[in-house]
Amino acid sequence: MPINRLEHVNVRTANLEGMVEWYGRVLGMKPGWRPPFKFPGAWLYCGDQPAVHLVGVPSQPKTDGLRLEHFAFSATGLSELVKRLDAEGVHYAPIRVPGSNELQINIHDPDGNHIHIDFSAEEADASGVKAQEFGMTSPT
Numbered sequence: 465m466p467i468n469r470l471e472h473v474n475v476r477t478a479n480l481e482g483m484v485e486w487y488g489r490v491l492g493m494k495p496g497w498r499p500p501f502k503f504p505g506a507w508l509y510c511g512d513q514p515a516v517h518l519v520g521v522p523s524q525p526k527t528d529g530l531r532l533e534h535f536a537f538s539a540t541g542l543s544e545l546v547k548r549l550d551a552e553g554v555h556y557a558p559i560r561v562p563g564s565n566e567l568q569i570n571i572h573d574p575d576g577n578h579i580h581i582d583f584s585a586e587e588a589d590a591s592g593v594k595a596q597e598f599g600m601t602s603p604t
Contacts, residue, residue: 465541465548471582472507472515474533480504480520487516499563534578536568542583542591545569558595560588567595 477483484506487493493508493516504520519533539545549556549571557570567588568580588595 465539465544467537467539467581469538471536471538471580472513472517473535474517474519476519476521476533478521478524480506480518483518484508499561501562534580536580536582538582540583540587542567542569542587542593545581546591546593558593560595567591567593 475483484495487508488495493510495506496509496514498505498507498514498517506518507514508516508518546556546558546569549569554571559568559570560566561568565585565588567583567585569583570578570580572578583591
């Protein structure tokens with residue numbers, strides 16, 4: 465399973481509009497298409513790539529540190545990854561993204577950092593990996 469590239473970063477914020485404005489003003493990133501998730505947010509694009517995903521939360525996380533919720537990779541080789549995760553005893557949650565039907569394999573590293581690895585809908589369909597639709601109130 466080759467890792468192709470870093471997909472995006474996801475940041476929780478209680479200042480969604482201000483963050484969208486800042487990323488646009490300071491970094492030139494434009495908001496664009498985002499799946500119809502059941503929680504507020506915005507995707508900010510670098511060219512045609514949605515590179516920063518903002519998730520609106522009712523209050524700012526109570527920490528002085530990093531506010532990164534997860535990082536993601538796009539990849540190929542879904543069946544191989546699932547076999548490796550099973551063999552290693554790594555818990556994973558396969559979730560379909562509404563609107564695109566891509567498949568996310570959600571895992572956590574030993575420090576508890578959330579990572580998802582994204583596979584095309586075509587590869588997901590061909591693999592037979594069972595998944596739930598993304599319907600949570602916020603990503604885990």
